[in-house]
Amino acid sequence: MTHPPTRPLTHPPTRPLTHPPTRPLTHPATRAATRPSSRAAVRPRRGRPGRPAVLRRVAALAGAVLLALAGTVATAPLGAHAIDHSKGSPGFCKSSTGVTVVVDFQQLGGTTIVRCNPRGSRGTGLDALKGAGFQIAGVQRWGEAFICRIENRPSAVEKLPIKGNEGYRELCIDTPPAAGYWSYWHAGNNCAWTYSQWGVKNRDFIPGGFEGWSFSLNATADTNPRPRIAAVRPGTSGRPCTARKEPKPTSNNPNVKQPGSSGGTGGADGGGTGPGSGTGTDGDGDGDGDGDGRPDGAQVPGTGQGPTGRQGALPPPKPRAGTADDPGKNVAFTGGENAPDVNQVIKKQSGASDYAPWAALAAAILLALATWVTALRRRRARHW
Amino acid sequence: MGAPGRRATAWAGGYFLPRDLHPGAWWIWTLGLAVAASRTTNPWLLLTILAVVCFVVIARRSEAPWALAFRIYFGLGVLIVVFRVGFRFVFGGAEGSTILLTFPEIPLPAWAAGIRLFGAVSAESLLGGLYDGLRLATMVICLGAGNALANPKRLLKAMPPALYEVGTAVIVALSVFPQLAESALRVRRARRLRGGTTGKRMHVLRTIVIPVLEDALDRSLHLAASMDSRGYGRAGTARRRARFTTGLLMIVGLIGVCVGVYATLDGTTPRFLAFPVLASGTVVAMLGFRLAGRRVRRTRYRPDRWRPAEIVVAASGVAVAAAMFATSDVDPTNLNPSLTDLSWPLLSWTPLCGVLVGVLPALLSPPPETPHDHHPPAAAGGIPENVPERVRA
Numbered sequence: 001m002t003h004p005p006t007r008p009l010t011h012p013p014t015r016p017l018t019h020p021p022t023r024p025l026t027h028p029a030t031r032a033a034t035r036p037s038s039r040a041a042v043r044p045r046r047g048r049p050g051r052p053a054v055l056r057r058v059a060a061l062a063g064a065v066l067l068a069l070a071g072t073v074a075t076a077p078l079g080a081h082a083i084d085h086s087k088g089s090p091g092f093c094k095s096s097t098g099v100t101v102v103v104d105f106q107q108l109g110g111t112t113i114v115r116c117n118p119r120g121s122r123g124t125g126l127d128a129l130k131g132a133g134f135q136i137a138g139v140q141r142w143g144e145a146f147i148c149r150i151e152n153r154p155s156a157v158e159k160l161p162i163k164g165n166e167g168y169r170e171l172c173i174d175t176p177p178a179a180g181y182w183s184y185w186h187a188g189n190n191c192a193w194t195y196s197q198w199g200v201k202n203r204d205f206i207p208g209g210f211e212g213w214s215f216s217l218n219a220t221a222d223t224n225p226r227p228r229i230a231a232v233r234p235g236t237s238g239r240p241c242t243a244r245k246e247p248k249p250t251s252n253n254p255n256v257k258q259p260g261s262s263g264g265t266g267g268a269d270g271g272g273t274g275p276g277s278g279t280g281t282d283g284d285g286d287g288d289g290d291g292d293g294r295p296d297g298a299q300v301p302g303t304g305q306g307p308t309g310r311q312g313a314l315p316p317p318k319p320r321a322g323t324a325d326d327p328g329k330n331v332a333f334t335g336g337e338n339a340p341d342v343n344q345v346i347k348k349q350s351g352a353s354d355y356a357p358w359a360a361l362a363a364a365i366l367l368a369l370a371t372w373v374t375a376l377r378r379r380r381a382r383h384w
Numbered sequence: 385m386g387a388p389g390r391r392a393t394a395w396a397g398g399y400f401l402p403r404d405l406h407p408g409a410w411w412i413w414t415l416g417l418a419v420a421a422s423r424t425t426n427p428w429l430l431l432t433i434l435a436v437v438c439f440v441v442i443a444r445r446s447e448a449p450w451a452l453a454f455r456i457y458f459g460l461g462v463l464i465v466v467f468r469v470g471f472r473f474v475f476g477g478a479e480g481s482t483i484l485l486t487f488p489e490i491p492l493p494a495w496a497a498g499i500r501l502f503g504a505v506s507a508e509s510l511l512g513g514l515y516d517g518l519r520l521a522t523m524v525i526c527l528g529a530g531n532a533l534a535n536p537k538r539l540l541k542a543m544p545p546a547l548y549e550v551g552t553a554v555i556v557a558l559s560v561f562p563q564l565a566e567s568a569l570r571v572r573r574a575r576r577l578r579g580g581t582t583g584k585r586m587h588v589l590r591t592i593v594i595p596v597l598e599d600a601l602d603r604s605l606h607l608a609a610s611m612d613s614r615g616y617g618r619a620g621t622a623r624r625r626a627r628f629t630t631g632l633l634m635i636v637g638l639i640g641v642c643v644g645v646y647a648t649l650d651g652t653t654p655r656f657l658a659f660p661v662l663a664s665g666t667v668v669a670m671l672g673f674r675l676a677g678r679r680v681r682r683t684r685y686r687p688d689r690w691r692p693a694e695i696v697v698a699a700s701g702v703a704v705a706a707a708m709f710a711t712s713d714v715d716p717t718n719l720n721p722s723l724t725d726l727s728w729p730l731l732s733w734t735p736l737c738g739v740l741v742g743v744l745p746a747l748l749s750p751p752p753e754t755p756h757d758h759h760p761p762a763a764a765g766g767i768p769e770n771v772p773e774r775v776r777a
Contacts, residue, residue: 356732357428357729359733360432361431364431364434364435367439371435381754
């Protein structure tokens, strides 16, 4: 009953908004050529003042190995803030463009953060999270495919009272235990939160919808806590939920993408990297026509339409079981405006010193010199 | 390092008299550093460990053939790093957001899902490969240091009697690589002296590889003959069945110990593989030792003793490992630097000072005996004669 009225409502406003920005980035013919430059425009490689001197000293130390190290390290931009305020905006998204990201620390303590990633193009859950400005850390084993820390919580020095190991500390080396990890949720606007069956890199966020991160401590699959912010954008409450139900993964292969997902590479601005022909099973072949590499009939009505707007391509949006929580019961939240700089916090927590790396470098250089001198003396003694 | 050694002798009561240390001490020191390296991917720490290892090896290695193989381990380490980083180029390293360069990606069929050929390469994944490779390379170089510093033949002498069968095999295997390296050096030098350096590649291969292989074969036959004549591999009076049981117990026990040690050191393996397997493996192996030791009676000529210098060397290695374990409990943040947003890896003082303790053997152990102190020097630039084996066993 609900879909006839919603389709006309959602389509016209979103299409003009979503298409123009994505097209130049993702047109198959120009994709390879434009990406590096578009990246440079979005994220200028920050300068490297004073770096060459460091480089030279390191290179003197041990040749090629270190050169490689220094070369790659030298490209590292310095200092990111806890919340990268250059990305996203605090609070809920104002319109149906973009995705609202909710990070609920639950029992870790700390005020829930709600930020908006205003991006109109499609992208993975990881793009949504990063694009909203959150600082995340993956695990060493899986990289960013498994989110281990958000805003440095749980930090490496924080004791997590998980069952059976009260003093557990999250080192983010291997997959975190099932008793203490960031659970991943999503919801369309005005929909109930759904525990994601897909990995963060394997599904696309719902434009105009919500991405939720809620720390699950000593919870089971049934008692995983939902984010305590209702998935309702201000001013839209009372409208029906129209998100399409996502298919469940059919295999355990962690690399399988959700059918029709953009297959973004996880870059903060990598949403345009999807293959020109999507793997969507429900696409009807006009996927290349709109040039944004997105198969038709993808997850959300209103975004999968080609310029021709063939309505038949879309499966009818189904009303979702369950509705959103009452926004009146939302917990207090901020936009993360006053969050401390994650790098500073880490530095303080770890007791790292500004001078220790220099001391290490100096020690290594001294030892290398001593090695050289000793080798010379021994060689001379041998041939005397 | 002769001069400071001699000067120090005056006040240290013979502590610094040139001698070869107990090989076990060097192995404990080496393994301590290798364990420390295995705990961290922080490049500052790994570089410091590398510098420490190189310095101690150069200062304290003897002139024996196995000591000259150190540079080969070093080359192996460089190769490991190059490969690790190279694979990130080939099999897609797009983890992270700082894309450095983009190769055209080679599309693969659906059954190869999860494998990516080329494509974007990010600084984060390159650094990840570099840190990881550096860690493995440091561990390999540490093992090379053990091979360079410890005399494998004397290590065999120090083995408990029950371990002779296993120990012999292990030590023969361990010394093959240094022996090959030494053979290659010798053959190349001889070739150069003969003036046959110019030639086609195949010719070079024939004139180096074949003599080296032949040399290695000859040597192992010699070794086998000499060990046979000294009673190694002698089954004694034990019955076949008893020998089978002992062997089985020892092998099962040693496998258990290996798995347990691996799981203890690698933080990502399930914990039930760590201590329980290590403990039960040790128990089984000890049982095997006891059984084997009961029937083996061997005497030792001039056994190597643990003197203060040996204890200092071993303790410094243990201290490095202990410092790293302590830091990973107290402040684990910097042992595995995060690659999520690129920044210079942080470092705190505790692990750094801990690693620097490892340099003590270069200062606080007696220098090795040099054959040149006793023999007239060989003509400079000539072929050094086969270095006399100073194995007093």
